[in-house]
Amino acid sequence: MSSWNSTTPFCQWPGINCTGGVTVTGISLNSQNVEGEIPSSICDLKNLTLLDLGNNNIIGNFPTFLYNCTMLQKLDLSQNYFVGKLPDDINKLPPTLQYLIISGNNFTGDIPPSLAQLKGLINLYLDSNLFNGTFPSELGHLINLEELVLAYNPFARNNLPKEFGKLMNLKFLWMTECNLIGEIPKEFTNLTSLVHLDLVGNNLEGEIPSGLFLLKSLKKLYLYKNRLFGGMPTSIEALNLVELDVSQNNLTGIIPDDIGKLRKLEILNLFQNQFHGIIPPSIGQLPSLKRLGLFMNQFRGSLPSELGLHSKLESFEVSDNAFIGQLPENLGYNGDLSSIVAFNNNLNGTISTSQLTANLIWLDISNNKFSGPIPSSIAKCENLLVFKASNNQLWGKIPMELTALSSLYSLRLDGNQLSGELPSSLSSWESLAILNISKNNLSGPLPAALGSIPHLQILDLSQNKLSGQIPYKLTQQISLQNLITLNLSSNNLKGKIPREFDNKAFNLSFLNNANLCSDKQISRLPPCFTSHHRYLVEILVPGAIIFLIFLCFTFFKINMGRHETHGSEQQAWELKPFHRIEFTEAVIVSSLTNNNLIGTGGSGKVYMAPVNDLGNKVAVKRIWNGRKLEDALEKQFLTEVEFLGTLRHANIVKLLCCVSSAQEKLLVYEYMENQSLDKWLHKRRRANEPSSMNSEASRSNLELYIVLDWPTRLKIAVGAANGLCYLHHACCPVIIHRDVKSSNILLDSEFNAKIADFGLAKVTIKAKGPHTASAIAGSFGYIAPEYWRTKRLDEKIDVYSFGVVLLELTTGKHPCKGNDHLNLADWSWKHCCEEHPITDALDEEIKEPRFIEQMVNVFKLGVMCTSQTPNSRPTMKQVVQLLIKWSHDEDHDQTQTTNEA
Structure with a gap:
């Protein structure tokens, strides 16, 4: 506005439109x-x-003084x-009004019938408010209306007006x-101009x-998440249909043959109904089909x-049927196929090379009768995130090519007939979090390379024929902070359980290994030493350790002298501040020691750095690439970092400065x-479990065994939502965190x-529409389905991820732990669709009667x-409004309770 x-x-001011250079006809300050x-004097502009x-952030009631803007369109x-x-x-x-858009506010009550007297209306958008009364059937008299949007309002139960x-x-x-x-009125079949019909997420019944x-004009028909029954119409002449989704209903019968007429159909979703029979061969000949969802029928x-063969099929989901x-x-x-989800059928044959494409991201064929080896051509699937083939009849060795997939997050091959040794080189599995190869015939030793998987959360190798000792390097390298489940039971392992695993946190991890022993006798394993041997060990081992420490200390001092002599010459550090700071780059660099390590992220390690004698600290993320960046990449990195350094919001972690050298960025x-x-939420330890953290982390108050109560969780939700809302709605250009x-x-x-860690953040300009990422980024369990299918970037992928956080806060569940085939988001969706009580999904540790309503509301959100x-998701501004409203409701309830007391 400067x-x-x-x-x-004034006719040259941004946001002001003029006619003839003198008459203001438009104000556009979106x-x-x-x-x-809004000032009432705005209608003094008689030609507006x-x-x-x-x-924006405009407040107040509906501005009735706009009645005086007599030319408003x-x-x-x-x-x-x-x-x-x-x-x-x-x-x-004014009767001249053609477009009335009041979406995304906090209007309540009824939509007044008098609105239907504005006969000139072409577009009427009333969605995403808090209207809790009725909407008038008189809106059907707006004969010029082309777009009517009433979505996402908690209206009183009402029939769809004929x-x-x-x-x-x-x-x-x-x-x-x-x-x-009620039913969809048959009068809707008279809407010959209709292009897009969306009645999703209601309680509509009856037949379609x-x-x-x-x-003839209809292109998109969305009727999913209702209670419709009966069959699909057998006569189909809406030949312009592009998207057809009638999933999550109670529909029965067969798929009509006429569906093969829909030559423009790109999306066909019939999942979670009671359809039966065979799939018409004509579906295989649809030339535009991209996504086919037939699961749970x-x-x-x-x-x-x-x-x-005839289309660029991207998504193929047919699980939970009886296909053979x-x-x-x-x-x-x-080559466009990104997902094959076919679990829980009676399918057989082998995994075909022709089905493995470079774009494949999701492959789940669990609980079938597939046989043969895992083909080496799996290496083509360089973007594969999930590979599940549990409970089949696969045999042969685990191919080395499988270990080269650096994007792989979840690998489940349990319940097969795989044999041979585990691959010895696993360094490419830098994203792997879930590894389950239990219930096979694997043999040989446990490779120490398992410890080189940096983000491993679940490791299950039980019920195999693995032998030898548990490698010492495994316990030294594996991140015990990340590890949720470890199961090495029912093998032929021998020797002593490493000290890091010899505690009650791993009490069920080593059962049925006859030759394993435990110093602490966990898991009903025998002790490792007799009293005589223990006496010798207690005398000799400490002496040997002291001697080795002396040797290492001497070697370390010699090499440190060399490093300090040459290292400072090799690395010249430069500090670029974004806030006022009172420390130097030397203070930061000197703090990069293992004693100060507090975490490891996808892009580097994080350290605590004390910056003065008053106890003040900063956090340092160390991004190391081991080589000098190209000039263009260096400039791009510094530009993005400088941009992020300009962010100012109470719910965004402050980036204080950047310290960089040729090889490292801090x-x-x-x-x-x-x-x-x-x-x-997920890594609290029981009081009798020893700490696996380093000295700094051991001193942090994360060592407290406190369960976050609901008011604290709601406070966290509001704060995080505010931070994301700032990125989406207040930053220009918009920032997508990813x-x-x-x-x-x-x-x-x-x-x-x-909100922290903008290493994956992308800046995008809304005017240019959704961006496309060159590769999938993000964390499994939080990735929006359309993102890993299409790589399209917009704010709604952040909304999806934040929704998972809300589900974590309300249920206490881990985002990847729904069941074998469902992450938390899908599990929650299924929980609602099957009409289980939402209260059954809430975290039992914090569920109190006075908080139930809030928890249910946040779960639904x-x-x-x-x-x-994506279009069905709210914006972050709407999310913030709802969370703040519920927070205020809590404050009001507490005040009322206090007053009553």
Whole structure:
């Protein structure tokens, strides 16, 4: 706004539109951080036709003084903080009004029937508010209406008005989660102009009107998450259909043959119904088909052999049916296939090389009858995140090519007939978190290389024929902070359990290994020493250790002298501050010791660095690449870091400075005393478990065995949401974090939450539309489904990830632990779809009657944020509004309780 001054003609001010250079006809200040209330004098601009104040921080009730803007054609007040009811005389808005957009506010009550008197309306957007009354059937009299959006409002239960069937010009109707009941009116089959119909997430019953499939203009039909029953219409003439989703209903019958007429169909989702019979061969001939979702039905027979041959198939999901035979050979014919999800069927045959494409990200064929070896061509799947082939009849060795997949996150090969030794080189598995090869015939020793997998959380090698001792290097290298499950039971291991594993945290990890022993006699294992041997060990071993320490100390001092002599010459450090600081680069560099190590992230290690004698500390992320960056990459890195250093928000961790050399980059942040949220939710230790942390971490108050109560969790949710809202709605250009997760939400001494780790952040400009990433980034369990399928970047991938965090806060569950085939987001979605009580999903450790309603609301919000469809997710601004409202409800309830007492 700095150019809004008397020296510049007002018609040249940004956001001001003029006619003839003198007459103001438009004000467009969308996303400009405008605050306060709208001045009533705005209607002194008598020729104003456009007023766009969307996506700001404007407050107040609906501005009735806009009735005086007599020429107004477009009014956009969306994504603000308006409250109260819409006025009953809203029809006093000028009759010239064509576009009324008030989405994303806090309006309540009924939508007044008088709104239907604005006959000139073409677009009416009332979605994402708090309307809890009714919407009028009289809206069906707006004969010029082309777009009607009422989605995401907690309306009172209401039927879908048959009067809407009179909107002959209607092209776009969006009524997701409007608490609709009853049937879809047959009058909707008269909407011949309709292009997009979305009635998702309601309680609609009855059959799908057959006439909907005769509408020539219809391109997108979304009826999923309702209670519709009956079969699919057998006559299909809506030949322009591009997306058809009737999943998550109670539909029965077979897929009609006419579905093969839909030559433009790209997405076909019929999953979670009660369809049966065989799949029509014509589905395999659809030339535009990209995504096919048939899972959780009662289909049988073979899959059409031509699937993938005539189209660029990306997603193929047919799990939980009774399919037989082999997977279609042509699935990956065009090379675009990103997911094969076919678990829980009766499929057989081998894993075909032709189905393995470079774009394949998800391969789950568990609980079938596949046989043969894992093909070496698996190396083509360089982007593979998940490979699950549990409970089949696979045999042969684990191919070395499988260990070269650096993106692999979850590998489950349990319950097969695999044999031979485990691969000895596993250094490429830098992203692997879940490794389960139990219930096979593996033999040979445990490779020490298992300890080189930096982010391993679950390791299960039980029920094999592994032999030898547990390697000492395994315990030294493996990150015990990350490890959730270790199971080496029922093998032929021998010797002493390493000290790091010899405690109750691993009490069930070594059962049925007859030749293993334990100093502490865990897991009912025999002791390792007799009293005589123990006496010798207690005398000799300490002496040997002291001698070795002396030798190492001498060697270390000699080499340190050499390093200090030559290292300073090799590395010249440069400090670039972004805030006022009172320390030098020497203070930071000297703190990079193992004693100060407090964590390890995907891009480097994190250290605590004391910066003065007053006890003040900073956190230092060490990013090392071992070689000099190219000039272009160096410049890009420093530009991005400098940009992130400009961020100023109470819920964003401060980047204080950057210390860099030719080979290393040190990012210096404010120190967060309570470290990350995930450690409080998922890595609390029992009081009788010894610490596996280093000295600094042992001193941190994470060592307290405290369960975060609900008010603290809600406070954390509000803070983290505010930080993300700032990135999405206040930064220009918009910042997409891309790696929102509980380990990147840090907590200060008062449990205030701050978003951290922007190593994956991407800056994008909304005007240019969604960006595409060159590679998948993020953490498994938090990745939005459309992101790993299409790599398309927008703010909704962060909303999805934050939704997972909300589910973690309410359930206490780990994001990857739903069950064998469901992560937390999918498990929560299924829990709701199957109509289990939401209270059963809540964390039992903190579930108190006074907090139940809040916890249920936040759980529902988490499910909404993790919707499979990006458009169905709220914005972060809407998320913040809801969380703050529920927080205030808690404060009000507590005050009321106190007053009553």
